Amino acid sequence: MQLKFILNKEEKIWDVQPEEKFLDLLRKNGYLGVKYGCGSGNCGTCTIILDGKAIYSCLLLAPQVQGKKVITIEGLEQEELDLLQESFIEVGAMQCGYCTSGMILSAKALLLKKNNPALEEIKTALTGNLCRCTGYVKPLKAILKVIEKGKLNV
Amino acid sequence: MKIKNYFYPKNLKEASLIFQENEESYYIAGGTYLNGLKNLKIQNLIDLSGLNLNYIQLEKNFLKIGSGAALQELVDSPIICQFLGGIISISALGCAALQLRNMATIGGALVTRGSWIDLACALLVLDAKLKIFPEDKIISLEDYLLDKKALKTGEIVIEIIIPCTSAGANFIKFKRTALDLAIINLATLIKLDNSICKEVKIALGGFTIPLRIKEAENILKSQVLSENLINSAAEKVGGSLKFISDFKVSADYRKDLAVILTKESLLLSWEKAKCN
Known part of the structure; x- marks a missing residue:
């Protein structure tokens, strides 16, 4: 069947099997930033x-x-890196990096909805992303830094 | 799993027609439940997500939730956050991680009768009813959970109806980590008439299909409440169920938890009921 949708602001028309998982489809088409972790909706690497x-x-x-x-x-980066990506690099908020793209997208979804979330809200937004390296301290720091910058711009 | 066709019906009638015309058809809402069903012979999937069933409306006597509302919509909705102290929002929040809450719908969660659905406990004490297409048949959630044949082949749950009431309602989920499935979850509701307990409901779940514990409710019903009476109702909850052991906790531990948490929850509901 034909699947018509918008991927990172570009319109796509892909031929797909109805039983295909969207994660597999993305990876098959070269979008490797989305990761296969548990495959059962627990770890968040495929966010x-x-x-x-x-x-x-x-x-x-x-x-x-x-x-x-x-x-x-892949869609966060336009001409330059997204503020969240920059901040994660600056703070060094990753070790093995497997959870990072999912974690950044969870944070992005939160910031799209609310530009000044409280720390507790950020933590809640990240509960679906497991990270076994960082202990979440640096990712939280990186996200808070972006929010701080956002405040300065206003 | 090999699926032949994936349908996008425009309305309920069309969805139901497609269901009748195609063998091995299944309805799909959020689609998260499919992942665990490796052996089902699914040939056709009928997507209900485009039918505008994700509304939340507060009417004069009823709160109406479309079956397509995502669990996260229940957490975010100001109407539901204010409904009886936000018991539905609180129970929906604990069900799963944000990503899963954004996908799974209230209708899908209830229809699949998962014991992990904390939400069902809260909805049981609120006396929730399910509206079913076609014919707009209405059955109580309690009957639905107990009777596996309550929903006939091809029928669709379209709305969850909750009567408005002023009472003290409380929900507790006991778990080890933020995303853990419940070791036990329970909800209680108390409605007072002066100091007499006019209405009381206790529902328990987490290791079983969520169910009401009526033997315990009867101890409190039409009585003047006291801590002693609540204690004996809580003991009754411990005595009236078969608790199971699993890799997390033993049956005895679970039973003790049920007694202690029922007592705690009833006391909190009682406090809240006094404020109404």
């Missing part, structure tokens, strides 16, 4: 933004994306 909301792409069938808007980590 993408679908119509403004963070979701697990490993639980999503490809046809469910019909006519919707998808953002992957």
Whole structure:
């Protein structure tokens, strides 16, 4: 079947099998920033933004994306890196890096909804992203830094 | 799993027609439940997400939630956050991680009867009812959970109806970490008439399909409440169920938890009911 949707602001028309997982489809087409972790909706490495909301792409069938808007980590970077990506690098908020793209997208989805979330809200937004290296301290610091910068701009 | 067709019906009638015309058809809402069903012979999937079933409306006597509302919409909705102290929002929040809450719908969560759905406990004490297409048949959530044949083949749950009431309601989930499944979850509701307990509901779940514990409720019903009476109701909860052991905790531990948490929850509900 044909799947028509918007991926990172570009319209795509892909041929897909109805039972295909959206995660597999993205990776097959070269979007390798989205990772396969547990495949059962527990770890969050496959997080993408679908119509403004963070979701697990490993639980999503490809046809469910019909006519919707998808953002992957590749779509955050326009001419330069997204503020979140820059901040994660500056702070050094990653070690093995496997969870990082999912974590950044979870944070991005939160910031799209609310530009000045409290620390507790950030923590809640990250509960679906497991990280076994950083202990979450530096990722939280990186996200808070972006929010601080946002305040300065206003 | 090999799927032949994926349908996008425009309305409920069309969805139901597609279901009748195609063998091995299944409805899909959020789609998260499919992941665990490796052996099902699914040939056709009918997507219900485009049918505008994700509304939340507060009417004069009822709160109406479309079955397509995502669990996160229940957490975010100001109407639901204010409904009886936000018991529905609180129970939905604990169900799963944000990403899963953005996908899973309230209708799908209830229809699949998962014991992990903390939400069902809260909805049981609120006397929730399910509206079913076609014919707009209405059955109580309690009957639905107990009777596996309550929903006939091809029928669709379209709305969850919750009567408005002023009472003290409380929900507790006992778990080890933020995203852990419940070791036990329970909800209680108390409605006072002067100092007499006019209405009381206790629902328990987490290791079983969520159910009401009526033997315990009867101890409190139409009585003047006291801590002693609440104690004996809590003991009754411990005595009226078969608790199970699993890799997390033993049956005895779970039973003790049920007694202690029921007592705690009833006391909190009682406090809240006094404020109404």
